[in-house]
Amino acid sequence: MEDEGIEPDVVLLTGDLANEGDEPSYRDLVAALEASPATARASLVYVPGNHDRRGPFRSVLLGEPPDEGPINQVAWHGGLRVVALDSTVPGEDHGRLDAETLDFLSDALAEPAPEGSLVVMHHPPRPSPIAMMAALRLANADDLARAIEGTDVRAVLCGHYHHAGASHLGPVPVWTGPATSFVADAASAKEFRLLPGGAITRVDVDDDALVTSVIPVGPGRLGVGAGGPAPTR
Numbered sequence: 755m756e757d758e759g760i761e762p763d764v765v766l767l768t769g770d771l772a773n774e775g776d777e778p779s780y781r782d783l784v785a786a787l788e789a790s791p792a793t794a795r796a797s798l799v800y801v802p803g804n805h806d807r808r809g810p811f812r813s814v815l816l817g818e819p820p821d822e823g824p825i826n827q828v829a830w831h832g833g834l835r836v837v838a839l840d841s842t843v844p845g846e847d848h849g850r851l852d853a854e855t856l857d858f859l860s861d862a863l864a865e866p867a868p869e870g871s872l873v874v875m876h877h878p879p880r881p882s883p884i885a886m887m888a889a890l891r892l893a894n895a896d897d898l899a900r901a902i903e904g905t906d907v908r909a910v911l912c913g914h915y916h917h918a919g920a921s922h923l924g925p926v927p928v929w930t931g932p933a934t935s936f937v938a939d940a941a942s943a944k945e946f947r948l949l950p951g952g953a954i955t956r957v958d959v960d961d962d963a964l965v966t967s968v969i970p971v972g973p974g975r976l977g978v979g980a981g982g983p984a985p986t987r
């Protein structure tokens with residue numbers, strides 16, 4: 755990636771980090787992030803998606819033994835807490851927070867953080883207007899809603915749909931970020947139609963507000979995103 759003046763404190767990689775979930779792809783990802791002035795100095799939070807595989811993901815990206823359990827993490831930036839959850843179901847493309855992950859979330863949120871919490875996961879809890887993607891959403895959104903009710907969670911940040919979108923779980927905003935590899939056309943409900951290009955989300959957080967802004971990427975811009983078409987979800 756080329757430096758375009760973006761200097762994030764934290765980079766949240768919300769899943770499907772390698773299409774085949776293999777170790778060489780993860781090593782390529784690490785090399786690209788380390789080579790980029792925009793990400794080399796940032797704290798990185800790797801979150802798995804349905805294309806990722808827990809064993810290689812753990813061993814390459816987290817430096818951990820290749821255990822097959824859910825990859826749940828807590829990261830801090832100052833007083834802001836990031837709770838990164840594994841919403842994947844091995845061998846499936848839809849999402850679900852299993853009992854271990856829901857317990858992890860409740861434990862992580864037991865005490866309020868000085869600047870609140872962000873929950874990050876791959877699968878959005880609310881449907882996409884694209885039927886195929888809607889079927890692959892988080893299957894147990896109600897469990898997530900119950901787990902964050904009355905806590906300090908300021909937003910839920912997701913990926914997966916390949917198009918940007920905003921929703922909410924009760925009073926908590928839900929942001930679905932776009933993808934770097936291609937754009938899914940939200941104008942088409944029945945057909946999964948791919949458009950060239952890609953984007954990332956800039957998230958600005960201060961005491962009063964959290965603001966999301968979509969930044970296009972692709973050839974000639976940050977150097978990521980081949981312009982699709984590519985993987986199917």
Ligand SMILES: [Fe+2]
Pocket residue numbers: 769770803804805876914915987
């Ligand atoms: Fe996905």
